Amino acid sequence: MKKIGFLLFLLAFIIVMAPLQDRAAASEARVQIFLDGSALKVSKDAKVTNVNGSIMVPFRVIGENLGFDVKWEQKAQKVLISKDDTSMELVVNQKNATVNGKKVKLDTPPLLEKNIVSVPVRFVSEQMGLRVSWDNADKAVYLTTAETPPAKDNGVGAGGGDVPVPPPVTGTDAKPGASSGESSEVTDPATTPNVGDSVVNGISFSENRLMVAFQGGTVKPKVFKMSGPERIVVDLPNTSFSPDFLGGTAAGVGNQGKLDVSGYPDVAAVRYSLFSSSPSTVRVVIDMNNSKDYSVYNENEGLDSGLLIVDLNKAGSTETPATPPVGGSGKKVVVIDAGHGDQDPGTTGYSKTKEKDFNLAVALKVGQLLANEPDIDFVLTRSDDTYLKLAERAKIANDLNADVFVSIHANYADSRAASGSETYYQRDASKSLANVMHKYLVQATGLPDRGVRYGNFHVIRETKMPAVLLEAGYLSNPKDEAALFTESVQNAIAQAIVNGIKEYLGIQ
Known part of the structure; x- marks a missing residue:
């Protein structure tokens, strides 16, 4: 009986603590929110917080400051928000919202804590036609109506x-402020x-x-x-x-x-x-x-x-x-392209991993290895989580008169059974590079060999030098995904890319 009692106590403890652990993900740092340059007034007990990357705002703050009609249905645990021709329903702890009768998925559902219901400000604002931007340095959200962008x-x-947002300039005599040196204009x-x-x-x-x-x-x-x-x-x-x-x-x-x-x-x-x-x-x-x-x-x-x-x-x-200041003294020029980035995550894996993260991790490792090669000068199209258009990726390589272009990716299929590594080329001049790169890629991943294939992808079509696109594995396949997100496999792929480039360029 004592053992059963202890287990019941332990189960009750876990049930009570689970929601507390979930809420621990919320940032305690206070987040400010601005509408057209003016800070919204938020009471001390109604904080704007960052929950797993989503900025959550008390729904009454939205109604009081943004001019939306908001209602709270206690029994259904539902928030109703409307303005003009747009209406939405959000339910506490549910990731599906309804906008004008259509279901829309939320990254973070509404939260109820201390009798205050908070909703994701980006979702609500964008559905209502506001522009939303996030300032990570200032920990602030900026909402802007189409007619009045903030200063x-x-x-x-x-x-x-860090400088606070200036108040709106009003009156007929208001003029843009002049500045000297590197100070920003108002x-x-x-x-x-x-x-x-x-x-x-x-x-x-x-x-x-x-x-x-x-x-x-x-x-x-x-x-x-x-x-x-x-x-x-x-x-x-x-x-x-x-x-x-x-x-x-x-x-x-x-x-x-x-x-x-x-x-x-x-x-x-x-x-x-x-x-x-x-x-x-x-x-x-x-x-x-x-x-x-x-x-x-x-x-x-x-x-x-x-x-x-x-x-x-x-x-x-x-x-x-x-x-261009690259490739002097007879060095070969290599451009390494980490596919996707920032708002373009690429494909999403079986366990919600993001392709852009895999691509960047491998590209950075390739860069570290190439930095030790005295006969190779290289450029990364992106070295962090930023966005670059496909045309700009190809242009970087073309403007640098690169000798080789390698774009790093991971694949996706509707079936979880799809597995393996593929290498794509678009022009005949790139096929020999593709064959060499694929040989090393398959050895590094240890995944099924899906072959060298033709692909009409922009970055390997518009580049003027031999160019390939590597699909290391399928993130939709749980086993492929698990392998690609291990440090050892990423290191092996990076070394394989360097080995392939060196063999193709005839560098010992």
């Missing part, structure tokens, strides 16, 4: 400190920022080189140094961010961010932002640990696209060189 200091100011939030002639589609940093891909017009960058602290500033006049790069967020709305840069002794961080709205100017700042010279390479193709490279390896010259 926000972008954090790319002198010293890179513009009238009632005025839509001017859209640049060109758009930035991608920003990456690898091998001590900043690369900025843009499209739609000639860009004449201004690159200069600043001190106190040391930094290299890149201004791109008449340029804005591509909505694709910003994950669908409109230009001028909270479009600021930071690359995950590590392993470079000279560089502390890389930050980017829409610095000015009149004219629209993108600014990228390389925060330096010490003063360092650089070279600039700017390749434009009229109204098509371009690539800007700020190279910290070639010190002593800030003039634009005639050739």
Whole structure:
């Protein structure tokens, strides 16, 4: 009897503690929320929190601040939200919502805690036509109506400190604030920022080189140094961010961010932002640990696209060189492409893993190995969780006159039975590279050999050099997925890619 009593006590304890453990995932750090530049008023007992990556807001805050009609049905544990022609129903602890009668899946369901019901602000806001952006540095959510984008200091100011959002500028005498040095401008939030002639589609940093891909017009960058602290500033006049790069967020709305840069002794961080709205100017700042010279390479193709490279390896010259700052001294140039990124996760695995994470992990390992090869100079199309268009990935390789292009991916099929490694080529000139790469890939994964195949994929079709796309395995297959997300297999795949590249290029 004592044993049974203890087991019943243990079961009761687990049942009571389980929801507490789930809620422990919620961030205790206070999150602020802004609507068109103005902070929403939230009572102390109704915090805006981050739960497993979803920003949760008390539903009454939405009603009081965003002008939505909100109702709470206690018995059904249901939140009803409506405005104009849009109505939605969200039920506590249920991941399926209803929008205008249609079921929509939620990443995080509504939560009920201390008699306060919180709902995911991104889902509710986007369904109601608001733009949503997240500032991880300031731990703040920015909501913007289509007519009145907010004015926000972008954090790319002198010293890179966190600066609160300025209040809206009102009145007939209101004018954009002037600034000097690297401080951000404050513009009238009632005025839509001017859209640049060109758009930035991608920003990456690898091998001590900043690369900025843009499209739609000639860009004449201004690159200069600043001190106190040391930094290299890149201004791109008449340029804005591509909505694709910003994950669908409109230009001028909270479009600021930071690359995950590590392993470079000279560089502390890389930050980017829409610095000015009149004219629209993108600014990228390389925060330096010490003063360092650089070279600039700017390749434009009229109204098509371009690539800007700020190279910290070639010190002593800030003039634009005639050739890209990659592949000197007879070195072979290799471009490694980690497929997908940021808002484009690629396929989702059997246990909810994301393809983009696998692709990046292997690409970074390949980069570490290639850094030890004296006869190879390499570039990663992305070195962190950022988004880059397919055309820009191919363009980077073409502009660098690369010798080899390798795109890293993982596969998916509707059937869990599909398993194995595949290598794709598009042009006959790439087939011999595909054969060599596939041989090493199959050995590394230990998965079934699904062969070398023709594939009409953009990145291997539009590149001018031998190019392949590797599908290491099927994330829809539990066994493939488990293998691909182990450190040992990822290391083996990375080494296989390097071995294949070296054999193809005839490098010992």
